[in-house]
Amino acid sequence: MSEGKLTMVGEADKRPARIHHLVKAPANTPWALERKNSWDAKDPATVYYTPETLADGTPTTALTVILRTKGCHWWWSSGCTFCGYFNDTRDDVTSEDLHSQWEKSLGKFEDFDKMGMIKVYTSGSLFEDREIPVDFQERVLKDCYEFGKELVVESRTEQMTEEKLEWATTINPNFSVAIGLEAYDDEVLRFHVNKGFSIKSWDKAVENLRKFNLRVKTYLMFKPPFMSEGDALVHGAKWIRDVASRSDEISVNPMNIQRGTVIDRLFRANEYRPPWLWSLIQLIRDVHDEIHPSNSGNGAKDQICRLIIHPTAGGKVRGSHNCGKCDSEVVAAIERYSVSGLIEELDDLTCFCEEIWRSEVELDSNYPIPLGVGRNRRGNIIENLRSP
Numbered sequence: 582m583s584e585g586k587l588t589m590v591g592e593a594d595k596r597p598a599r600i601h602h603l604v605k606a607p608a609n610t611p612w613a614l615e616r617k618n619s620w621d622a623k624d625p626a627t628v629y630y631t632p633e634t635l636a637d638g639t640p641t642t643a644l645t646v647i648l649r650t651k652g653c654h655w656w657w658s659s660g661c662t663f664c665g666y667f668n669d670t671r672d673d674v675t676s677e678d679l680h681s682q683w684e685k686s687l688g689k690f691e692d693f694d695k696m697g698m699i700k701v702y703t704s705g706s707l708f709e710d711r712e713i714p715v716d717f718q719e720r721v722l723k724d725c726y727e728f729g730k731e732l733v734v735e736s737r738t739e740q741m742t743e744e745k746l747e748w749a750t751t752i753n754p755n756f757s758v759a760i761g762l763e764a765y766d767d768e769v770l771r772f773h774v775n776k777g778f779s780i781k782s783w784d785k786a787v788e789n790l791r792k793f794n795l796r797v798k799t800y801l802m803f804k805p806p807f808m809s810e811g812d813a814l815v816h817g818a819k820w821i822r823d824v825a826s827r828s829d830e831i832s833v834n835p836m837n838i839q840r841g842t843v844i845d846r847l848f849r850a851n852e853y854r855p856p857w858l859w860s861l862i863q864l865i866r867d868v869h870d871e872i873h874p875s876n877s878g879n880g881a882k883d884q885i886c887r888l889i890i891h892p893t894a895g896g897k898v899r900g901s902h903n904c905g906k907c908d909s910e911v912v913a914a915i916e917r918y919s920v921s922g923l924i925e926e927l928d929d930l931t932c933f934c935e936e937i938w939r940s941e942v943e944l945d946s947n948y949p950i951p952l953g954v955g956r957n958r959r960g961n962i963i964e965n966l967r968s969p
């Protein structure tokens with residue numbers, strides 16, 4: 582902040598701030614520190630279950646265990662422009678704490694008895710030794726294997742070495758790794774996301790995962806910072822095509838604004854609006870035939886991969902949203918598509934705001950306005966500019 586103004590490039594008479602400084606600034610503010618120290622490291626952050634589909638297409642229930650950890654090593658040295666995980670991590674979490682969090686999760690859900698799948702998320706990479714002690718990595722792999730549960734873990738690319746995967750598969754030969762690739766484009770990874778790895782690094786990680794017969798889940802970000810709605814649609818569809826044949830599942834994450842991030846700052850400066858839900862509908866329509874050539878739904882023999890979109894905070898001003906009237910109906914259609922993989926789920930959606938969305942995308946595609954022409958779709962402007 583400079584004299585009450587939000588600046589993206591630092592003070593007028595000083596050297597411009599690097600994106601790194603913008604990313605790091607909020608992590609040490611009093612509100613962030615207070616929040617960091619407010620939770621008990623013996624308890625997991627959240628544990629909840631959702632309907633899911635096993636690798637072979639069988640419907641099941643998945644338990645998601647989100648652990649309190651030291652966070653992500655990339656965050657320690659820099660960090661992604663949209664990542665709000667620093668809100669939930671602390672650097673004094675021990676191996677003992679993690680075992681306690683795991684045991685509490687097991688205790689609460691009868692040793693995962695009714696679950697077919699367990700997703701273990703650590704606000705970073707489970708197999709990064711600097712973040713997660715090796716004995717705890719082993720515990721998760723071993724327990725899920727012994728209980729006969731399908732395991733999904735998250736990781737950046739650099740941990741997916743042959744050596745690490747060889748070790749992990751001797752304990753559990755069958756799990757999925759979800760990688761936050763965000764964009765299959767080096768320029769976007771570097772300048773929009775500050776991801777800290779390149780597409781080459783993802784290519785190599787996937788090659789190694791395949792070598793060990795592990796499943797690959799790819800997260801792509803829809804409408805990263807500093808991108809217009811129109812550009813997001815073109816790039817989003819291209820990235821899906823680029824990674825589909827090498828992914829078992831693609832999960833598109835429409836941008837949602839986490840407190841204290843660079844994207845939050847852009848949002849409050851009125852320079853970024855989360856994606857329209859209509860764009861997500863269009864994205865699915867654009868790529869569906871290539872992902873499901875015969876439109877026979879998820880699990881069909883000819884599917885290239887699964888395509889899922891769960892709009893986090895869908896319908897809210899800080900999440901992907903439309904005019905406010907049609908949001909719940911459009912979110913429900915996207916969710917249904919993610920389960921079934923059938924394009925008919927998107928039939929019969931209509932609202933006056935679709936025309937406004939269409940004009941915005943057309944203008945974005947025809948004028949050289951890098952941040953796009955989009956305006957706030959609803960709500961009180963003052964409320965929109967305030968952090969929640």
Ligand code: SF4
Pocket residue numbers: 653654655656660661664665666704705737761776
């Ligand atoms: S790699 Fe993931 S956890 Fe780490 S800073 Fe980026 S988004 Fe956050």
Ligand SMILES: [Zn+2]
Pocket residue numbers: 903904905906907908932933934935
């Ligand atoms: Zn509408």
